[in-house]
Amino acid sequence: MKKFYSKILPLLFLTTVMFAQDAKEIIKKSDELIKSKSSYAEVSMTIIKTDWSRTIGMKMWALEPDYAIIYITEPARDKGTVTLKRKKEVWNWIPTAQKVIKIPPSMMLQSWMGSDFSNDDLVKESSLINDYTHTIVGEENFNGYNCYKIESIPKPDAGVVWGRLLTWIAKKEYFQLKVEFYDEDDFIVKSYLGSDIKEMGGRTIPAHWEMVPVDRPGEKTIFDYHEIEFNYKVKESFFSEQNMKRVR
Amino acid sequence: MNTYFHLAWRNLWRNKRRTLIASASVFFAVFFALAMRSMQEGSYDYMVDASVSMYTGYIQVHAKDYWDKRSIDKSMELSTTKIEQIDSIKHITLITPRLESFSLISYGNATKVASVVGIDPEKENLMTDLKSKLISGKYLTENSKGVMIAEGLAKLLKVEIGDSIVIYGQGYHGVTAAAQVHVDGIVKFTLPALNKSMVYLSLDYSQWLYSAPNRITSLSLMIDETSELNEVHSKVNNLFDEKYEVMTWPELMPELVQNIEVDNAGGIIMLGILYIIIGFGIFGTVMMMTAERTKEFGILISVGMKRWRLSLVSFLESLFLSFIGVLAGIIVSIPILYYFYKNPIPLTGEMAELMLKFGLDPIVPFRFAPNIFIDQFLTVIVIAMISALYPLAFIRKLNPVKAIRR
Numbered sequence: 001m002k003k004f005y006s007k008i009l010p011l012l013f014l015t016t017v018m019f020a021q022d023a024k025e026i027i028k029k030s031d032e033l034i035k036s037k038s039s040y041a042e043v044s045m046t047i048i049k050t051d052w053s054r055t056i057g058m059k060m061w062a063l064e065p066d067y068a069i070i071y072i073t074e075p076a077r078d079k080g081t082v083t084l085k086r087k088k089e090v091w092n093w094i095p096t097a098q099k100v101i102k103i104p105p106s107m108m109l110q111s112w113m114g115s116d117f118s119n120d121d122l123v124k125e126s127s128l129i130n131d132y133t134h135t136i137v138g139e140e141n142f143n144g145y146n147c148y149k150i151e152s153i154p155k156p157d158a159g160v161v162w163g164r165l166l167t168w169i170a171k172k173e174y175f176q177l178k179v180e181f182y183d184e185d186d187f188i189v190k191s192y193l194g195s196d197i198k199e200m201g202g203r204t205i206p207a208h209w210e211m212v213p214v215d216r217p218g219e220k221t222i223f224d225y226h227e228i229e230f231n232y233k234v235k236e237s238f239f240s241e242q243n244m245k246r247v248r
Numbered sequence: 249m250n251t252y253f254h255l256a257w258r259n260l261w262r263n264k265r266r267t268l269i270a271s272a273s274v275f276f277a278v279f280f281a282l283a284m285r286s287m288q289e290g291s292y293d294y295m296v297d298a299s300v301s302m303y304t305g306y307i308q309v310h311a312k313d314y315w316d317k318r319s320i321d322k323s324m325e326l327s328t329t330k331i332e333q334i335d336s337i338k339h340i341t342l343i344t345p346r347l348e349s350f351s352l353i354s355y356g357n358a359t360k361v362a363s364v365v366g367i368d369p370e371k372e373n374l375m376t377d378l379k380s381k382l383i384s385g386k387y388l389t390e391n392s393k394g395v396m397i398a399e400g401l402a403k404l405l406k407v408e409i410g411d412s413i414v415i416y417g418q419g420y421h422g423v424t425a426a427a428q429v430h431v432d433g434i435v436k437f438t439l440p441a442l443n444k445s446m447v448y449l450s451l452d453y454s455q456w457l458y459s460a461p462n463r464i465t466s467l468s469l470m471i472d473e474t475s476e477l478n479e480v481h482s483k484v485n486n487l488f489d490e491k492y493e494v495m496t497w498p499e500l501m502p503e504l505v506q507n508i509e510v511d512n513a514g515g516i517i518m519l520g521i522l523y524i525i526i527g528f529g530i531f532g533t534v535m536m537m538t539a540e541r542t543k544e545f546g547i548l549i550s551v552g553m554k555r556w557r558l559s560l561v562s563f564l565e566s567l568f569l570s571f572i573g574v575l576a577g578i579i580v581s582i583p584i585l586y587y588f589y590k591n592p593i594p595l596t597g598e599m600a601e602l603m604l605k606f607g608l609d610p611i612v613p614f615r616f617a618p619n620i621f622i623d624q625f626l627t628v629i630v631i632a633m634i635s636a637l638y639p640l641a642f643i644r645k646l647n648p649v650k651a652i653r654r
Contacts, residue, residue, distance in 0.1 A: 047422060049321075049421075052321075052421045052422075054421060054422050054423075075423075077423060077424065077459075078423070078424045081424060081426075092416065094414065094416055094424075094426040096426045096427065096428075097414040097416065097426050097427060097428040098428070099354060099414045099416075099428070101352055101354045101359050101414065101416050102359055103352070103359075104352070104359055104360070104361060106361050107352060107361055110350075110418070111418065111422075113422065113424070114418055114421065114422020114423070114424075115422070
């Protein structure tokens with residue numbers, strides 16, 4: 001009997017820990033799949049509203065987690081506009097006015113380039129992996145992929161606005177196919193849908209992302225990745241105010 | 249019936265002094281109530297008028313949801329025929345279009361958030377008297393490509409006339425609005441909130457800058473008769489379908505309405521106290537009159553006067569009494585209140601400075617409107633009628649034998 005307590009009981013504990021670890025591990029793997037220490041990407045963002053839509057083409061350089069430069073290539077009127085993120089701060093380079101403007105704190109919650117994202121979203125650091133407790137709540141077939149369905153509940157001290165997240169992650173390939181965001185009253189607020197799986201930058205990932213706000217039917221924001229390069233060689237000095245004016 | 253009036257009237261003047269004292273108490277009460285109300289409502293009128301012509305106008309037309317979202321995406325395009333239709337509505341004196349947006353204003357290393365407003369310079373001046381607030385530089389013209397910037401904001405950015413500032417914000421449907429513009433004029437507002445945030449462009453230029461050709465976010469209307477507000481509102485509303493919202497100043501400035509309501513509640517309590525004093529004054533006189541005439545009533549009833557006739561006469565008496573007081577009060581107040589309505593009492597000292605800070609002239613304005621007089625008239629008459637019930641009860645219960653023996 002003593003043997004049971006000393007050997008089996010820890011083992012029982014271990015299995016539950018392992019399960020939790022497992023969910024976290026899956027999330028981590030899928031997160032790592034689309035991230036790297038540094039990257040370069042060409043993306044087009046299409047904003048669809050009920051009565052208008054607009055596509056913004058951009059090139060992005062990023063050095064996780066603190067630095068990023070986004071260069072706008074499209075539409076013509078905005079071409080050349082550059083957004084620089086350094087830690088918690090955001091600067092914009094406006095070629096028509098030949099001026100660098102630092103976004104003041106009061107404007108951080110304003111929409112970025114007319115999208116559903118705010119300036120704050122660009123700089124906000126919330127770690128999906130560490131700020132949430134993850135559990136596998138099921139396995140489901142989604143768009144022809146066998147998926148883990150993982151529920152992520154924010155830890156009490158995490159500065160997260162969501163009540164919980166549900167993520168569908170392909171079992172074999174580990175890319176995320178769908179993320180649902182629920183608010184604190186457990187109403188679904190928005191969902192991300194990934195599709196158009198293809199090989200980019202040496203990895204197999206969804207190249208087409210849709211962000212659908214559930215409370216605003218007819219609206220969504222679409223991201224299409226045209227090119228992505230992981231572990232792109234870039235130095236911290238690249239993300240400077242001077243360089244904002246030079247990149248293209 | 250005529251006889252009763254006659255009798256009551258004669259009874260009243262049988263004891264002139266008593267009547268005069270009684271009606272004098274009513275007179276003063278009415279006079280003070282009127283002065284108080286006129287002053288209070290006058291100051292509300294003034295506050296509303298000042299606030300309305302400072303920015304919002306009495307009525308505003310927007311595209312639906314603009315007021316909630318304050319986004320340039322909720323701007324609207326109005327045809328000239330629509331504007332002519334609005335113009336033809338009676339009491340509308342001024343129609344002012346605006347294209348409003350929040351943007352960043354940057355000069356040197358300083359960047360501030362400002363409320364950037366595209367205006368029709370002439371109409372804006374007629375409505376808000378903007379030209380008088382210009383402290384340096386020149387006023388905008390219809391197609392000028394410069395900006396006028398509020399003095400406080402200019403100070404924060406360290407901008408002077410002739411400098412070029414950068415306006416950076418979001419235009420219509422997410423287009424970037426960015427331009428370098430020179431400062432043409434500096435305007436000074438007494439209200440700090442405005443003085444730190446306003447930037448004016450000509451409407452044409454702002455429509456170009458924000459990629460919103462022919463679009464405006466609001467149409468402000470001024471009217472010449474405040475009392476016609478609802479009438480005008482419904483007429484304007486009829487011109488627009490549900491894709492638009494037509495709002496009146498209480499909806500545009502609910503905080504002003506609240507301030508007025510809170511202040512007014514205090515005024516009404518004061519008025520209530522005044523009415524209680526008036527009520528007791530009238531009631532006291534009526535009681536005294538009745539007590540004085542106990543013997544007279546007793547004799548009249550003994551010789552066969554019907555009690556209800558007697559009651560009617562004494563009821564009419566107290567009514568006449570109040571009428572005399574109220575009418576005298578109103579007649580005397582009219583010229584006095586009219587004088588102060590035309591020549592508001594100027595304030596000095598700290599109070600004056602405080603008012604200037606809020607962008608108001610330091611004056612005590614009066615209201616001169618029929619409703620004040622009618623209200624006071626009716627209230628005092630009602631109080632008088634209630635007091636007149638006392639002699640009725642007294643006469644009904646009167647024992648003639650005891651009354652005569654007194």
